[in-house]
Amino acid sequence: MTALAVVLIRLINVWRCYKVGAETVEALRDVSLEIAKGEYVAIMGPSGSGKSTLMNVIGCLDTPTSGIYELDGVNVTEMDDDQLAEVRNRRIGFVFQTFNLLPRATALRNVELPLIYAGVPAGARRERARRALEQVGLSHRARHLPNEMSGGERQRVAIARALVNNPSILLADEPTGNLDSKTGSEIMALFDRLAEQGNTIIVVTHEEDVAKHARRIIRLRDGRIAADERRPVAGSGTVGSAARSAAG
Ligand SMILES: Nc1ncnc2c1ncn2[C@@H]1O[C@H](COP(=O)(O)OP(=O)(O)OP(=O)(O)O)[C@@H](O)[C@H]1O
Ligand SMILES: [Mg+2]
Numbered sequence: 001m002t003a004l005a006v007v008l009i010r011l012i013n014v015w016r017c018y019k020v021g022a023e024t025v026e027a028l029r030d031v032s033l034e035i036a037k038g039e040y041v042a043i044m045g046p047s048g049s050g051k052s053t054l055m056n057v058i059g060c061l062d063t064p065t066s067g068i069y070e071l072d073g074v075n076v077t078e079m080d081d082d083q084l085a086e087v088r089n090r091r092i093g094f095v096f097q098t099f100n101l102l103p104r105a106t107a108l109r110n111v112e113l114p115l116i117y118a119g120v121p122a123g124a125r126r127e128r129a130r131r132a133l134e135q136v137g138l139s140h141r142a143r144h145l146p147n148e149m150s151g152g153e154r155q156r157v158a159i160a161r162a163l164v165n166n167p168s169i170l171l172a173d174e175p176t177g178n179l180d181s182k183t184g185s186e187i188m189a190l191f192d193r194l195a196e197q198g199n200t201i202i203v204v205t206h207e208e209d210v211a212k213h214a215r216r217i218i219r220l221r222d223g224r225i226a227a228d229e230r231r232p233v234a235g236s237g238t239v240g241s242a243a244r245s246a247a248g
Pocket of ligand 1: 018019020025026027045046047048049050051052053054
């Protein structure tokens with residue numbers, strides 16, 4: 001499996017430094033990393049260790065201070081702002097901790113938004129948004145406004161919005177951070193299904209229970225990768241290949 005895996009994300013010696021007054025904060029320090037298409041990865045680490053910074057770089061919301069980022073073989077580091085926006089819109093689905101839904105738009109309309117930016121005609125847009133809502137089990141809430149839904153339902157709308165463009169990568173920064181544990185479990189079950197369907201998923205979390213859903217856990221500490229563990233798919237008997245890929 002390892003030999004055939006298509007590398008989707010490749011970071012080579014990436015640094016991200018912020019200048020604050022006379023000081024420089026090194027949020028990412030020499031991070032090199034490969035994530036294959038279809039991988040389900042959790043990113044963990046203490047507060048301030050660089051998790052969100054890494055997600056922002058992977059999601060093309062931010063660019064490295066130095067080093068190279070290749071997305072699907074294309075060097076993102078050399079793109080201008082328009083090209084980055086295009087990549088974000090086409091390739092990346094974001095789920096933020098605070099949902100970021102438009103308060104005065106229905107669930108359906110919120111999910112349609114990325115398609116409006118992408119210039120998809122109204123009819124097709126509506127249809128794709130409906131399908132995305134169906135995928136997260138929310139067809140019956142299509143006409144509800146965000147404040148007419150539970151926290152978990154709002155988060156599922158945010159996930160539907162992230163999925164509506166069929167992105168190559170789903171990025172979620174603490175997707176269960178604002179949810180009670182039962183609702184959080186439902187969201188993670190949804191991510192499990194999306195992973196089984198072959199989506200590439202990267203989740204930032206503080207919770208080991210959430211990270212356990214992923215097949216790989218990358219731990220950051222002080223802007224560096226402190227550990228990178230792969231786990232076999234439960235019951236598939238691929239312990240050997242998982243160990244080999246972790247080693248090589
Ligand atoms: N815009 C910025 N300007 C200056 N420093 C920043 C900026 N953004 C982040 N940092 C610093 O970079 C480091 C990494 O921040 P980051 O947000 O990636 O951490 P994190 O691991 O996501 O933490 P948390 O778990 O608290 O969300 C921190 O020390 C932070 O203070
Ligand atoms: Mg963060």
